[in-house]
Structure formats: structure tokens, C-alpha cells
Amino acid sequence: MGNLKLRTKLICAFSGILLILIISSGITINNLLKIEKDVSYINGAWNPSLVAIMTMNTELARIRFAVSGSIGENDNNIVKIYEEYIKERLQVIESNRAIYKKILEADEEIDPEDMRLLDEIEKLSPLFIQLRAHIFSLIKEGRHEEARQIFNTEYRPLYEKLRKVYETIVNLNVQGTKSDLEAIDETGHFSRILAISLTVVGFFISAIMASLIIRSVNTQLGKDPGELAIIAQRVVDGDYAIDDDSIKKGIYGSIVEMVIALKQHIEHAEQESENAKEQSAKAQASMMQAEAASKEAQKKTETMLQVADRLEQAGSVISSASAELAAQIEQSDRGAGESAQRLSEAAT
Numbered sequence: 416m417g418n419l420k421l422r423t424k425l426i427c428a429f430s431g432i433l434l435i436l437i438i439s440s441g442i443t444i445n446n447l448l449k450i451e452k453d454v455s456y457i458n459g460a461w462n463p464s465l466v467a468i469m470t471m472n473t474e475l476a477r478i479r480f481a482v483s484g485s486i487g488e489n490d491n492n493i494v495k496i497y498e499e500y501i502k503e504r505l506q507v508i509e510s511n512r513a514i515y516k517k518i519l520e521a522d523e524e525i526d527p528e529d530m531r532l533l534d535e536i537e538k539l540s541p542l543f544i545q546l547r548a549h550i551f552s553l554i555k556e557g558r559h560e561e562a563r564q565i566f567n568t569e570y571r572p573l574y575e576k577l578r579k580v581y582e583t584i585v586n587l588n589v590q591g592t593k594s595d596l597e598a599i600d601e602t603g604h605f606s607r608i609l610a611i612s613l614t615v616v617g618f619f620i621s622a623i624m625a626s627l628i629i630r631s632v633n634t635q636l637g638k639d640p641g642e643l644a645i646i647a648q649r650v651v652d653g654d655y656a657i658d659d660d661s662i663k664k665g666i667y668g669s670i671v672e673m674v675i676a677l678k679q680h681i682e683h684a685e686q687e688s689e690n691a692k693e694q695s696a697k698a699q700a701s702m703m704q705a706e707a708a709s710k711e712a713q714k715k716t717e718t719m720l721q722v723a724d725r726l727e728q729a730g731s732v733i734s735s736a737s738a739e740l741a742a743q744i745e746q747s748d749r750g751a752g753e754s755a756q757r758l759s760e761a762a763t
Contacts (some may be wrong), residue, residue: 472581
């Protein structure tokens with residue numbers, strides 16, 4: 416990890432944390448969906464079915480009380496009111512039975528025990544019709560003792576049997592609701608534990624990643640970024656004495672080496688510049704000497720040319736004089752010859 420770029424390290428760190436958050440969110444969302452499904456099932460199935468069964472059981476008890484209350488009544492109008500009341504209660508029972516049956520048929524995971532109990536209710540319920548009709552016919556005829564006898568020996572036992580079936584169904588629905596509520600509670604508890612665990616894990620992973628990144632960055636930089644900024648500004652200002660004898664590693668070590676090399680190059684360049692100045696001064700002095708010598712030589716040349724001109728003029732004068740002297744000598748020789756000849760002739 417020490418050789419990775421800072422951007423890569425940060426990406427890896429935040430990707431890890433993000434992955435934990437995604438996993439946590441995914442599990443939480445899945446648990447919430449499960450809880451929502453269970454709650455929807457409770458609201459859409461358990462609660463309505465429980466209400467329907469309990470309503471049916473309650474209405475059945477009301478009908479029993481109505482039948483029991485009508486026994487001994489000699490006013491047929493009141494008896495008729497009881498019959499109308501029972502008829503209304505039976506309609507309520509039938510409507511709730513239809514609701515309960517529809518809920519069972521719509522359930523994808525229907526419990527066979529529920530269907531068996533519902534079938535038993537549908538088998539027992541018609542038996543009450545004949546008994547009630549017989550009891551009310553006896554009541555209308557004034558045969559109350561016979562009606563009471565049938566009520567106690569036939570109607571009541573049948574009612575108790577049907578009531579137990581209803582209670583069994585109620586217990587099944589209550590137990591099912593309780594099981595789903597416990598499942599919801601377990602899912603919620605698991606979600607809380609998981610969220611806390613992932614939060615703690617994320618915290619520790621974040622702390623570890625932050626520590627590793629800080630350590631790695633310090634290893635790469637060698638010093639705190641703020642200290643490096645101060646060192647860089649010192650170098651910009653011309654202060655190259657940045658070596659504080661601390662451990663030289665990472666970018667700080669490279670900066671120290673670079674500044675030392677830069678300082679050496681600058682010193683070498685300054686030395687070369689001084690040498691160049693000295694050589695330039697010497698060259699300039701030599702140039703001045705050469706220029707002076709050139710001027711002196713030119714002056715001497717001009718003097719020599721003047722002397723040569725004078726010598727040339729003198730040579731011309733001498734040449735003219737020599738020619739004149741030669742002419743004079745020749746003339747003298749000629750005169751001497753002639754004189755000699757005359758003397759010779761005179762001698763002869």
C-alpha cells in the first residue's frame with residue numbers, strides 16, 4: 416500500500432466503507448421488506464380472520480342466549496322478535512364465515528388444520544337450523560318443557576361442540592399472529608444487532624484505514640504537509656539550509672537531496688561564473704594589449720613608410736646626381752681623350 420498513489424488509497428478506503436454501508440443497507444432493506452411482508456400478512460390475513468372467527472363465535476353465543484330466552488315466552492310476537500334477531504345474527508355469521516373462507520383460500524401457505532376446522536363448522540352449522548326450528552315450534556305451541564328438554568339435551572351439547580371448534584380456530588389464529596409478531600420482533604432485533612455490529616465494524620475499519628493512510632502518507636511525504644509547505648517557501652525565498660538532521664524519507668528526503676544538489680549546482684555555476692569573469696578580464700586585458708601593440712605597430716609602419724618615402728626621394732635625388740655625375744665624368748673622359756689625342760698629335 417506504501418507505493419500506491421494517495422488518490423488510490425483514498426478510493427480504496429472509501430470504497431471499503433461504502434461497501435460496508437451498501438451491505439448494511441441491503442440487509443436492513445431486506446429485513447424491512449420481510450417485516451413489511453409479515454405486518455401486511457398480519458393486517459391482511461391474521462387480524463381479519465381472527466375478527467371473523469371471534470365475531471362468529473360471539474354471534475353464536477348471542478343466538479344461544481336468544482333461543483334460551485325465548486323458552487317460556489308465551490307471547491308469540493316476542494317469540495317472533497327473537498326469531499328475527501336470530502335471523503340477523505345468522506346473516507352476520509354467514510358473512511364472516513365467507514370472509515374467513517376467502518382469506519383461507521387466498522393464503523398460499525394454507526394450514527390444513529384451518530380448512531378441516533372450517534369444514535367441521537360448515538357440517539355442524541346446518542344441524543342448528545333443524546333444532547332451532549323444532550324448539551321454536553314447541554315454544555309457539557306452548558310446550559316449553561319439551562323445548563327446554565331439547566335445548567338442554569341436544570342444542571346445548573351441539574353448541575358446546577361448535578364453540579370448541581371456534582375456540583380452536585381462534586387459538587390457531589392467535590398463535591399464528593403471535594408467531595408472526597415474534598418473527599417480526601426477531602427480525603427487528605437481528606436488524607438492530609446487525610446495524611450496531613456493522614456500525615462498530617465500519618468504525619474500526621475506518622479508524623484502521625485512516626491510520627494506515629496517515630501512516631502511508633507520512634511515509635511517502637516524510638513530514639507533515641504543512642511543514643513541507645513551509646520548507647518549500649523557504650527554498651523559494653533562497654534559504655537552502657532545510658536539513659534539520661531528521662530522518663530523510665519520502666518526499667521530504669527527495670526535497671532535501673534536490674535542494675542539496677541544487678545548491679551544489681548553484682555554487683558550481685557561481686564558481687564557473689567567477690572563472691568566466693576572470694577569463695573575460697584577462698581576455699579584455701589581452702585585447703587591450705593587442706590593440707595597443709596594433710596601434711604601436713601601425714605607428715611604426717607609418718614611420719617606416721615615411722622613411723621609405725624619404726629614402727625613395729633621396730634615392731631619386733642620388734640617382735639624378737649619379738646620372739649627372741656620370742655624364743660629367745663621361746664628358747670629362749671625352750675631354751681628356753680629346754686632350755690626349757691633341758697632345759699626341761702635337762707630339763708627333
